[in-house]
Amino acid sequence: MDKQEFYQRLAEILDVEEVKPENVLKDFDGWDSLAILSLLAMADAKYGVSVKAEEIRAVVTAEDLARLIEAKRK
C-alpha cells in the first residue's frame, strides 16, 4: 500500500491540505460520522477490505489507521 497516497486520500476526506502519520484523528474538525463513512467506502473501493466503524473509532493516529487497513489486506 502506498502510504503517501493513503494520507492524501485521508486529507481529502478530512478536507485539509495534509495529514501526517502522527496526527491524531480526533483532532481534525472534519472527523465525524460522515468522515468515517467515507473511510469505510475508501477502504472497500481502493483497498478491497471491509472495515468496521468500531475498528476505525478504536485507532488514534493516521498511522494506526493505515496499519489497520494494511493488516486487513494480508
Next chain:
Amino acid sequence: MKCTFKHKRISSIIAVAPSQEYRFDDEYANFKMTEAQARRFKKMMSLDRHRIAPPDVCASDLCLFGVHRLLEAGVLKKEEISAIVFISQTPDYILPPTSNVIHGKLGLGHDVICLDINQGCAGFLVGLQQAFMLLEIPAVTKVLLLTGDTGSKQMTRENRINYPINGDAGAATVIERCSEEKTIYMDIKNDGSRYKALMIPGGGYRMPSSVETLKLREVEEGVVKCLEHVDMDGAAIFNFTMDDIPPQIEEVLSFSGETRDSIQYFFLHQPNPFIVTQMTQKMKIPQEKVPNNVVSLYGNCSSTTIPLNIALNAAELMLAGTRRVCLSGFGVGLTWVSAVMDLGPLDFCKLVDYEPTGSHA
C-alpha cells in the same frame, strides 16, 4: 434461499408521492449543520429535495390513491383483486391489519386474502415473492401489492442522520399470470442476528410506550429523537450493503444465466445515492444501467423506492416493451432479496402526486 416462478408478470405500477416538497438547503439549519458541513453532506449524499406527507396522511392513503387511479384507468377491476398484500412499517393501526382497512374502503367481496407484512427496504421484493406464491392458488386472479411508508413520522425534523434522506411515498403494483413461461429467478436471505442495526426500540410490547419512551433527547449533535423513533447504525448498514448485497446480485445473475452485460436495468433499492454508487462500482456495473436519482428528488421511501424508480425513470420503456432487469432490495431485518426477471410491456406505469380526498378516517 433460491427460488423460481413461472407464468407470472407485473402488469401495472403506480407510485404516489405527497405533493409537499422540502429542500435540503432550507432545512439544514434544523440539523445544527454549519454551512460548510451542509455543503459537504449535500455533495457526498447528492441531496436536493424530498417529499414529506402531512400529519394526517398515512401510507395506506397514498397506496389507496394509486389503486383508484388504476381502477379509473381500467387496467384493474375490483372483482379481479384476489389478494391485498400491504407492506409497511407505518400501518394505520396496531390492529386490525391495514390491508383489511383498505379492503373495506375499496368495498371488495369476502373472497379476498388480506395480508400485512412488516418490512422495509427489501419490502418490494418480499411482496413480489408473496404475490408469486399467492398466484399458485388457482382461485387467485390478481394480487395487489401495496408498498408504502411515511417514515417521517418515525423521526424528528431535527435529525441530521435520518431526516434529510427520508421520503414518504406509496405504490400499487399489480401481479398476475401470463401464458409465457418467463422464469423469474429470486434469492432471499435474512440475518436476524443483526436486527439492532436498524430498529425502533420503544412503543412495541418489549418496551411499551410510556412517558420515558416518548422523551426527546439530543443523542448527538443535530440528532433529536426518542425511543419510539428510528435508530440506525449507519456504519453497520453501510458494511451490510457492501459485504452482502454484491455477492447476492452476482449469485442471482449466475443462477439466471445472465451477466451484468445482458441485464438492461438494475433497479436497486436506494438508501442514498452514495451507497448505490459504491455498491455498483464494486460490481463494475455501468452507472447508466442503474438509475440513482430517487433519494435526490423524492427521498428514501423504503419499500417504494423500486416501483417509484421504475415509474420515474423508465415508464415509457416499460409501457413499450420488455426489458431484462435485476431488482434488489435490502435493509431492516436484516433482509436482502434480489431477482432477475422480464419487466414489461406494462399496462400502466406512472408516478403521480397525491391529492387529498378528505375522507381518510
